[in-house]
Amino acid sequence: MFPLAIILAVAAYRSDTCAVVYATPLAVGGWLVAAFHTLLYAGVIPEGIEPCGVGPSCSGADMTVGGVLPLPVVSLAAFTLIIAFLQFATRRPAR
Secondary structure, three states, X not given: OHHHHHHHHHHHHHOOHHHHHHHHHHHHHHHHHHHHHHHHHHOOOOHHXXXXXXXXXXXXXXXEEOOOEEHHHHXXXXXXXXXXXXXXXXXXOOO
């Protein structure tokens, strides 16, 4: 998500709608990773299928925002909104 922040900030500053071409694949890739982590957090994917065993668990209780929202779900929602806004930005207004 961090490269998206830079790309989208520069594109917004320059009013450049062509950045959608570069930002959309990054957002979709991030969405796929966030979806995997959300499924892992929800217990749909067993924790034994983790891509690596180092670091904090994606399904742990400490992976929440404010003790309520799971961080993987927040990430998935953020990527979903970014993709939706990028698709909205590519539409031309009706004349």
